[in-house]
Amino acid sequence: MMPAGVKRVLPQLITLAVLVALVSAVFPDFLQLHYSDGRLIGPVIDVLKRGAPVALLAIGMTLVVATGGIDLSVGTVMAITGAVAAAAIVAGHGLLWALGLALAAGLCAGLFSGCLIAFLGIQPIVATLILMISGRGIAQLITEGRILTFNLPGFSFLGSGHLLGIPVPVWLWLAAATLSVVVVRRTALGLLIEAVGVNRRASALTGINARVILLAVYMISGLCAALAGIVTTADIRGADANNAGLWLELDAILATVIGGNSLLGGRFSIPAAVIGALIIQTINTGILLAGFPTEYNLVIKAALVVAILVLQSPLLAGDLKRMAARLTRQRYPAPAAKKERASS
Amino acid sequence: MINPRRYPLLATIAIFVIAYAICYVQFPYMLSTRVAGNLLTDNAYLGIVAVGMTVVILSGGIDLSVGAVIAFSGVFIAVMLRDTGLHPLVVFALLLALTTAFGAAMGALIHRLGMPPFIVTLAGMFLARGAAYMLTIDSVAIDHPFFDTLQGTYWLMPGKGRLTLIGIIMLLAFVVGHVVAHRTRFGANVFALGGGQQTARLMGSRVGRTTVMIYAFSGLMAGLGGIVFALYTGSGYPLATVGTELTAIATVVIGGTLLSGGAGYVFGTLFGVLTMGLIQTYIVFDGTLSSWWTKIAIGVLLLVFIVLQKALLRLGTPRGAAAA
Numbered sequence: 001m002m003p004a005g006v007k008r009v010l011p012q013l014i015t016l017a018v019l020v021a022l023v024s025a026v027f028p029d030f031l032q033l034h035y036s037d038g039r040l041i042g043p044v045i046d047v048l049k050r051g052a053p054v055a056l057l058a059i060g061m062t063l064v065v066a067t068g069g070i071d072l073s074v075g076t077v078m079a080i081t082g083a084v085a086a087a088a089i090v091a092g093h094g095l096l097w098a099l100g101l102a103l104a105a106g107l108c109a110g111l112f113s114g115c116l117i118a119f120l121g122i123q124p125i126v127a128t129l130i131l132m133i134s135g136r137g138i139a140q141l142i143t144e145g146r147i148l149t150f151n152l153p154g155f156s157f158l159g160s161g162h163l164l165g166i167p168v169p170v171w172l173w174l175a176a177a178t179l180s181v182v183v184v185r186r187t188a189l190g191l192l193i194e195a196v197g198v199n200r201r202a203s204a205l206t207g208i209n210a211r212v213i214l215l216a217v218y219m220i221s222g223l224c225a226a227l228a229g230i231v232t233t234a235d236i237r238g239a240d241a242n243n244a245g246l247w248l249e250l251d252a253i254l255a256t257v258i259g260g261n262s263l264l265g266g267r268f269s270i271p272a273a274v275i276g277a278l279i280i281q282t283i284n285t286g287i288l289l290a291g292f293p294t295e296y297n298l299v300i301k302a303a304l305v306v307a308i309l310v311l312q313s314p315l316l317a318g319d320l321k322r323m324a325a326r327l328t329r330q331r332y333p334a335p336a337a338k339k340e341r342a343s344s
Numbered sequence: 345m346i347n348p349r350r351y352p353l354l355a356t357i358a359i360f361v362i363a364y365a366i367c368y369v370q371f372p373y374m375l376s377t378r379v380a381g382n383l384l385t386d387n388a389y390l391g392i393v394a395v396g397m398t399v400v401i402l403s404g405g406i407d408l409s410v411g412a413v414i415a416f417s418g419v420f421i422a423v424m425l426r427d428t429g430l431h432p433l434v435v436f437a438l439l440l441a442l443t444t445a446f447g448a449a450m451g452a453l454i455h456r457l458g459m460p461p462f463i464v465t466l467a468g469m470f471l472a473r474g475a476a477y478m479l480t481i482d483s484v485a486i487d488h489p490f491f492d493t494l495q496g497t498y499w500l501m502p503g504k505g506r507l508t509l510i511g512i513i514m515l516l517a518f519v520v521g522h523v524v525a526h527r528t529r530f531g532a533n534v535f536a537l538g539g540g541q542q543t544a545r546l547m548g549s550r551v552g553r554t555t556v557m558i559y560a561f562s563g564l565m566a567g568l569g570g571i572v573f574a575l576y577t578g579s580g581y582p583l584a585t586v587g588t589e590l591t592a593i594a595t596v597v598i599g600g601t602l603l604s605g606g607a608g609y610v611f612g613t614l615f616g617v618l619t620m621g622l623i624q625t626y627i628v629f630d631g632t633l634s635s636w637w638t639k640i641a642i643g644v645l646l647l648v649f650i651v652l653q654k655a656l657l658r659l660g661t662p663r664g665a666a667a668a
Contacts (some may be wrong), residue, residue: 069461072590081399090469123648125406129594131649134643166471241636250408250466265459298474305467306453313457 005271012275013258014307019279020205023144023286024094030289039162043289045170051281052169053078053228055274057252058259059173059180060221062273065256067197067217068265069117069124074225074252076135077109078245083142091231095154103226114215132249137203139241154250159234176227177274180220184270194218196212197265216315255280258308277310352600353612359652360615363622364573371629377505379499379625385513387621389414389573390591391514392615394599395521397592399612403537403558404605405461409450409468410566411588413443415581415630417570420581425491432490438566446472448562451556457659465559469589476582483581486574495575510572517568519655521610524561534558538605595620598649620651 024030031246033042064071085102093101109131116127124158161168195203196210204210226250234241258279259272272340283304287297357557367374400407417439424435450468454461458504497509525531533549544551573660574580593603599616601608624643627638 054626116647120651120654122654123597125593125603126650127598129590130643130647132590133594133646137636137639137641139644141640218417250469254463254466257460257463263462283579295477296474298477300474302470302474305470306464309459309463309467311458313459333609 008260008269009028009272011056011312012279013270014268015258015311016275016282018278019282019286019289019304022290023219023282027098028118030286035165038281039167040165043168044193044283046280047278047285048170049167052167052279052286053248053279054230054251054255055091055173055277056176056224056231057221058225058255058273058277059270060212060253061249061256061269062218062259062261062268063180063184063193063334064124065197065253065261065263066193066226066265066268067214068239069214069217070128070202070253071113071218071221072125072128072249072265073109073113073131074221074228075245075247075249076132076139077222078137078229078232078248079227079239079241080109080135081226082103082233082244083139083148083241084192085155085230085233086148087142089152089155090148091152095152097229098152098155102230104228105326106222106224106226108222110219111215114218117218118214119210136241139239139244143239144239145241147240150188151237155230155234157234159236160233162246169235172227172231172318173274175272189213189216189240190268194266194268196340252277254305256311258305260312266284333339334340348513349435352602354609355608356600356612356615356619357597359649360608360619360622363619367626367629371626372402374625374629377501377503377546379505381501381505381507381511381545382512383618383621383625385506385508385576386624387617388508388510388514389585390574390588390595390620391570391617392517392565392572393569393588394592394595394613394617395517395610396562396569397589398521398599398601398608398610399525399531399534400461400558400562400604401593401596402532402603402605402608403554404540405454405555405558406448406465406593406603407447407562407566408462408465408589409472409561410569410592411444411585412469412472412476413446413563413566413575414570414585414588415583416572417443417471418577418580418584419476419479419484419582420532420580421571421574422486425482425486425488432494433487436571439571440564443567444560444569445529445562447566448556448560451559452552452564454559455552455555461559471587473582475494479582480580481582481613483579485579491575491578510575513568513572516625517565518614519612521565521613525610530548530557535606540606591620594646597645 020030029041030043032041033044035041057078063072081102084105088098088101099150100200113124113128113131116122116130117124120127140233155179158168163171175344182191191202192208192213196213197207200210204294218235225245229245232244255276256273259269259274283301284297286302292300355403364374373379393414397407403591420442421432421435424430424433424438430438433561446468450464453459454464457464494509498506499512501507519624531546533554536544536547537551537554541551544554573585577584592636595616596602596608596613597607597616598619599612599614605606620642623642624638
């Protein structure tokens with residue numbers, strides 16, 4: 001990528017580096033890597049692998065958020081696609097059928113939400129809330145409320161297999177992220193998405209078919225959720241309609257925002273969102289490795305999220321700049337009120 | 345001539361009445377005060393939280409922390425009553441002060457950092473849920489004579505229906521919410537903020553102060569909802585009311601408030617809550633629908649409801665309005 005691309009993700013990379021340093025301070029073996037049985041083993045590989053579902057979701061979520069929308073249904077879509085794949089395998093269909101049906105289910109889910117938003121003009125949060133609530137019921141209907149287990153080595157390979165020493169889920173999110181970056185940046189699609197996100201009416205007036213763009217974006221999000229669902233289902237070799245992808249939509253949105261993408265739409269960065277997903281997973285894994293009691297996990301996570309948001313805040317950046325400017329010309333004492341604002 | 349801004353509210357009420365009529369045709373017993381009383385009691389905590397959520401959404405914001413705050417409230421009450429000799433009323437006061445301050449803190453963060461409410465309140469949700477875990481990871485039963493008195497307080501309506509204390513608290517919350525949102529200067533500021541920050545500033549309202557107060561009010565309502573939930577279940581459990589924030593948002597939207605802010609009525613939310621309750625009551629009455637059908641039915645009815653509302657709105661405003 002160009003230096004400009006690196007500059008865009010610099011805050012996220014620094015955050016990730018600081019977190020890795022923090023975790024290493026409490027758990028010194030964090031950065032250790034072993035090579036055995038033809039695969040790499042270590043906490044970092046674990047973070048990369050466990051971060052796969054959220055990283056995959058974050059790719060689609062970034063595009064949705066760039067249009068000024070939000071997709072609350074992705075966690076539920078994971079459950080549906082997992083159930084569809086497992087049901088197909090249990091029914092005796094082959095690997096390709098299972099994968100095809102699961103991906104098709106994800107596309108359908110995205111098409112459904114997209115239609116509500118693009119054609120009926122329903123607010124994205126409500127439109128996707130409908131699928132979020134009812135979708136888990138659909139997944140339970142498919143699995144009949146049980147955890148559907150299966151045994152198909154080819155499918156399990158997608159969740160727990162290795163390729164060139166790296167877990168397959170890592171390859172999957174790397175490939176999905178690279179492919180989507182190429183598609184949105186080498187074509188005009190990214191620009192069109194940003195245009196719709198900044199001002200849908202204006203973009204329509206300039207001749208952009210905002211409806212098609214919205215449909216495409218929600219279908220991509222559904223497809224990413226389907227991939228995440230396949231990875232999760234393959235990893236545990238079973239479809240759990242109740243818990244698969246539970247609350248992952250919130251993590252995906254969080255990853256997108258940590259990636260510096262505005263929820264109001266407009267400019268976006270997929271690499272930054274994927275790094276955001278890794279930041280979240282580093283926090284999760286780090287808390288576990290550092291040996292805190294599990295009851296403290298959420299509180300620590302909340303504190304770290306707030307810290308990251310505070311550091312990324314555009315208003316605070318302005319404050320810091322003003323403070324720095326004041327330090328360089330100390331002869332002019334600042335008004336008391338402003339000093340108080342800068343220190344908070 | 346009816347004010348076009350009232351159309352969503354009227355649509356909400358009309359749809360609730362029609363839905364109730366359909367239920368009545370199938371199950372005549374639906375129209376008893378017993379069912380009505382239960383409808384109020386079972387949805388009391390949801391209604392109270394939805395009042396706060398309505399104010400937040402009217403201002404163009406969102407509060408994802410309320411479900412976790414309810415769970416925290418229940419655990420806080422249960423643990424305080426178990427481990428200290430404090431009277432429940434003192435515990436309630438402490439709790440409300442705590443949740444109001446918590447909401448105010450989120451409001452301050454939203455304003456000072458210029459961060460979207462979605463993310464700040466998401467962090468608040470993690471924090472409140474985490475704090476509940478830190479107090480206890482078990483379900484703690486509440487056993488206190490005064491608590492039992494509160495739980496047993498009700499007004500026997502004609503037809504043997506019980507209007508319980510928590511049902512009354514919910515109705516009062518809606519009255520207070522209505523006055524706050526539609527009859528005070530603060531309420532005017534909320535609507536102004538929902539119309540856009542710059543508009544609000546030009547109107548001369550203090551955006552920061554209003555934002556802090558909005559989320560403080562939502563925190564207060566979530567705390568009150570937590571007290572009511574504790575009275576309803578008689579226990580505190582850190583995993584309780586997961587996802588209630590989303591149900592509350594859904595009821596506000598069904599109630600005809602625009603999620604983009606600036607337009608809506610607190611009383612619409614009451615009908616949103618009652619409609620959600622009606623859906624569940626219908627499924628219970630029907631008896632043949634299994635638990636996963638409940639979720640699908642609620643989703644489908646939510647969809648039908650929103651589409652109907654859109655259609656009614658379009659009928660009401662022949663031109664314009666179609667632009668999303």
